[in-house]
Amino acid sequence: MSAAPAIRRLRAANLRRSGAMAAYLFLVFFFLMLPVVVVVLASVSNTSYLVVPPRGVTFRWYRAVLDNQEFTGAILYSLRLALVTTLGSIVLGVAASYALVRLWVPGRAAISAVLMAPLAFPAVVIGVALLQFYSALGVSGSFAGLVAAHMVITVPYVVRAVLASLHGADAAVEDAARTLGANRWVAFFTVTLPLIRPGVVAGGLFAFIVSFDNVPVTIFLLDVRHVTLPVKIFTSIEYGVDPSIAAVSTMLIVATGLFLVVAERWLGFHRFV
Amino acid sequence: MRGAQPSRWAGCGLLSPVLLLLVVAFFAPLAFMAPVSVRPYRPGVGIGEGFTGEHYARLVSDAFYLEIIGRTVLLGLSVTFLTLVIGYPVAYFLARTQSRWRHWLTLLVVFPLLLNLVVRTFGWMAILANRGLVNDLLMALGWIEQPVKLMFNFTGLLIGLTHIFLPYMVLTLMGAIQNIPRDLEHAARVLGSGRLAAFRDVTVPLSVPGIVSGSILVFVLTITALVTPRLLGGPTYQVMSTMIYDQFLRLLNWPAGSAMAFMLTLVVVATIGLLNRAARRWGVR
Numbered sequence: 001m002s003a004a005p006a007i008r009r010l011r012a013a014n015l016r017r018s019g020a021m022a023a024y025l026f027l028v029f030f031f032l033m034l035p036v037v038v039v040v041l042a043s044v045s046n047t048s049y050l051v052v053p054p055r056g057v058t059f060r061w062y063r064a065v066l067d068n069q070e071f072t073g074a075i076l077y078s079l080r081l082a083l084v085t086t087l088g089s090i091v092l093g094v095a096a097s098y099a100l101v102r103l104w105v106p107g108r109a110a111i112s113a114v115l116m117a118p119l120a121f122p123a124v125v126i127g128v129a130l131l132q133f134y135s136a137l138g139v140s141g142s143f144a145g146l147v148a149a150h151m152v153i154t155v156p157y158v159v160r161a162v163l164a165s166l167h168g169a170d171a172a173v174e175d176a177a178r179t180l181g182a183n184r185w186v187a188f189f190t191v192t193l194p195l196i197r198p199g200v201v202a203g204g205l206f207a208f209i210v211s212f213d214n215v216p217v218t219i220f221l222l223d224v225r226h227v228t229l230p231v232k233i234f235t236s237i238e239y240g241v242d243p244s245i246a247a248v249s250t251m252l253i254v255a256t257g258l259f260l261v262v263a264e265r266w267l268g269f270h271r272f273v
Numbered sequence: 274m275r276g277a278q279p280s281r282w283a284g285c286g287l288l289s290p291v292l293l294l295l296v297v298a299f300f301a302p303l304a305f306m307a308p309v310s311v312r313p314y315r316p317g318v319g320i321g322e323g324f325t326g327e328h329y330a331r332l333v334s335d336a337f338y339l340e341i342i343g344r345t346v347l348l349g350l351s352v353t354f355l356t357l358v359i360g361y362p363v364a365y366f367l368a369r370t371q372s373r374w375r376h377w378l379t380l381l382v383v384f385p386l387l388l389n390l391v392v393r394t395f396g397w398m399a400i401l402a403n404r405g406l407v408n409d410l411l412m413a414l415g416w417i418e419q420p421v422k423l424m425f426n427f428t429g430l431l432i433g434l435t436h437i438f439l440p441y442m443v444l445t446l447m448g449a450i451q452n453i454p455r456d457l458e459h460a461a462r463v464l465g466s467g468r469l470a471a472f473r474d475v476t477v478p479l480s481v482p483g484i485v486s487g488s489i490l491v492f493v494l495t496i497t498a499l500v501t502p503r504l505l506g507g508p509t510y511q512v513m514s515t516m517i518y519d520q521f522l523r524l525l526n527w528p529a530g531s532a533m534a535f536m537l538t539l540v541v542v543a544t545i546g547l548l549n550r551a552a553r554r555w556g557v558r
Contacts, residue, residue: 021366028363029378031436032385035396038406042399052399052406092294095287103284111288118299122497122541124514125534126299128521132309132531133302148298155291213389216499216514220521230391237395237504246399249392256388264380 036253043246050241061247071248074232081143081228082212085150089207092151093158094200098188101166102174119156123216126152131220141223149221150211157210158203165199166192198267205263310531320528328532338516345512346540348430349496353488355435356442360487364446365476369455379447386440394504397433398424401505429505430512434495441494442487449483450476485552493541513537 038052046056065071099105100112118126130149134140169192177187193200215230222231229248236245310328313321332338367379385393400406401423408420423429453476461471499514506515513533520530 021362024362025366025378028359028439029381032382032439035393035400035436036385036388038399039392039396049404050399051404052409092291096291099284099287103287104281105284105288111292114295115291118295120493120541120545121299122493122514122534122537124497124499124517125538126302128517128530128534129302129306130298131521132527133305136305145298148294151294152299155294209387215391219518230389233389233391233395234500234504237391237398241395241398245395249389249395252389252392257384260380260384260387264376 039246039249040253043243043250045243045246048242050243050246061243062251064244065248065251068244070227070232071229071244074227074229077226078212078229081146081150082208084147085154085211086204086208088147089151089154089158090200090204093155093203093207094162094193094196096155097159097162097166098192101163102171115159116156118152123153123214127217127220130217134221141221141226143226146218146221149217150214153214153217154207154210157206158200161199161203161206162196163199165196169195201267205259209259306531306534309528310535312528314526314528316526328529329536331529332532332536341511341516342513342536342540344427345496345514348427348434348512349492351431352434352438352495353492355431356439356491357446357484357488359435360439360442361446364443365450367443368447368450382440382443385436386444390437390500391504393437394433394501397429397436397501398504401429401432424505425507425510427510430502430510433501433505434498437498437501438491438494442491445487445490446480446483449480449486453479481555482552485548489545489548492544496540497537513540 041054042050042052043054043061044057044059045051045054046058046060047054096115100108105111126149130145131140134142134145139145173195174187174192177191178184182190212228213230214228215234218228219231219234222228227235229252233245233248309320311324311326313323313325313327315321332342363382367375367382372378398405402408403420403422403424405423407423408417411417411421423432457475457479458471461475462468466474496512497514498512499518502510502512503515503518506512508519511519514537517530517533517537520526520533524530
């Protein structure tokens, strides 16, 4: 009988606590999303300068972006670079991971560490080192050089994701396929690859994003005729901002959001971060 | 790989393309940069012959460079501290909650991480500029007469970088807290400790590995960041990476820039080494 007030008190304390937690979470998520919301709002302003909240509503800045060949060219160049980089790093990363887990390799631990080394290295240092190296070799500004540079920083993501999947996949299944007469290639492509597919897809998605977003390596390696989208936005901002930069940024925000939702539905993206 | 019996060297064969890539586009360029950093540089003439240690000497003696290095490290420490303090409760909630919104809230943390860095920083420029959201709001409310300077200084970089790297800290801490068995907290509660004491004496100490790796990650990312400091700091308020950027793309003084690049690498490697060592010492105890 005397328990009732105590339980009420406890319940009230619990409510207060979860209320405080909810308020705190709301503040943090507000902080996280604020710049995103601001960019979206700024992109529809009917003014020639950047202002939040927007004055009026217009979509002419989106039109301006799509009519501007510098922007559309940059978008296409970024997509091409990220696609080639992703495919290349999947091939190299899967081969390397398979060798590290399933085959005899001398100095396994040292090689794993070497593969991960670019992740611990300042990107800007990799960028300036490649700038000097490429210009000494006379290949500065080449697409192949840019792809190689991007692959250096994307391969570790593929290797990390694929290694995790390979450790979870049973090697005995592949051995069974071999016993039943499949050669190594057939056994790999029909048995092991389907088993590690989530890791390959997740690693590929990371590689794509890392390549598409990169500025600190890319900016040192571009030639004058080509520019990637993030570098284009970065340099445009230094020359003064108008709402068209907010518009192209909003396009990226929407694309990223769609990408995340699709990736989550498709393979449970949250398990890989 | 041909034949029934795989060659002893099949593994090396599969590894050779990626190792070749790393040698050509990572190790060789870094090695190539080392001799450049000890070459003399004459403005207008270019890189000279001979050997000099002046670029390194200037970095550790000139007050201008020392201030920039000190500022970079202070920024790294402040951002690490802020992301840790702000992020821990969020990570704890996401790791422990039974809410069905959990996955979507986690994705809300991941979203800014995937969103282009230039775009996120651009958002902060629109918020912090002299004619930005915050100053407009404060002036409309009549709290200030003149715009408060929130960009091109320590405040602006601190806000922007804390925002950019908070998700890394939250996700790293989340992983560590999820690995702590809930039973341990329950045991502490059953044995009579309060909620706060259980959190302080059980959860936090057991999440130290996550705190260490999250701190290393955020510190290293902060002191090597280029885009955010450049846009929020402008050409005048410099950190180490923007200084390197200017040496290479504006001043064309590659020898000095190379020396700075090695200096930055040294700070990063030293931090990772020291903190890992400290962590191992705590872990043993």
